[in-house]
Amino acid sequence: MSPGRGGAIALTFDDGPDVRWTPAVLDALRDADARATFFVMAERAVAHPQLIARARSEGHAVELHCVRHVRHAELTDEELEQDTATGLTMLGGLGVRPRLWRAPWGTVRDHSHVVASRHDLRLVHWTADTEDWAGAPxxxxxxxxxxxxxxxxxxxxxxxxxxGATREDCAQTVAMIEPLVSAARARGLRCEPLGRDGEPLA
Ligand SMILES: [Zn+2]
Incomplete structure (x- = not known):
């Protein structure tokens, strides 16, 4: 396929925003002319609203990860509901209305779907894992x-x-962006945010 006609992939970034590394990721995405989706931890977002504003102004999507980074299996139904509602309220204060939700550790249980439905959220997993948290180059x-x-x-x-991170920083994630975007582009794939259906925007 020729470039631009092969469809799109979605780059997704979890566990931010981080005052040091999110700007570096945003710079790398800008330089690579790529757009991504950020599944944020709500308290970190509230602590760094300028990073959320920048990400959105540069065409990226900001969606919900969590308040407490705990597996849903370790939360009661009420705790899961409360974490989600609180996270949405916190992000709402920043003008963000998430439509997508990635669970901590990517693990869900039956009640996750009940909560997602109640808040009009779509649970989103991933199909390719960099495992960047472990510190590889x-x-x-x-x-x-x-x-x-x-x-x-x-x-x-x-x-x-x-x-879960066993590395000291996110430098290798930043360094990964340009070659990854280039590899996708070589296959005719654009890098686009996830749409409401949980698929990369066409
Ligand atoms: Zn996470």
């Missing part, structure tokens, strides 16, 4: 997801350090 991160790059691919990466 950028070229390795690209190699991991490269075989998966095709129309509709959802790539998971992190612009903040979550509770």
């Amino acid at each position: 950028a070229d390795e991160l690209v190699r991991r997801v490269w075989p998966e790059l095709g129309p509709g691919t959802i790539v998971l990466a992190h612009d903040g350090l979550g509770p």
Whole structure:
């Protein structure tokens, strides 16, 4: 396929915003002419509203990750409802109305779907995992997801350090962006935010 006609992938970044690394990720996305989706931790978003505003102004999507970064299986129904409602309220204060929701650790249970439906959220997973949290170099991160790059691919990466991170910083995630976008482009794939249906915008 020729460039621009092969569809789109979605780059997604969890666990931010981070005052140091989110700006670097945004710079790299801008330089690569790519748009992404940020699944944010609500308290971090409230602490750094300028990063949320910048991401949105540059064409990226801001969606819900969580308040507490806890597996849904470890929350009662009420706690899960409260975490979600609180996160939405916090993001609403920043003018953000999430339509998509990525659960902490990517794990859900039956009640997750009840809560999602109640708040008109669509649960979104990923199809290609950089496992960047573990600290591998950028070229390795690209190699991991490269075989998966095709129309509709959802790539998971992190612009903040979550509770599972075993690295000290997000520098390799930043360094991964240009080669990853180039690899996608070589296959005729654009990098677009996720739409309301949870698929990369066509
Ligand atoms: Zn996370």
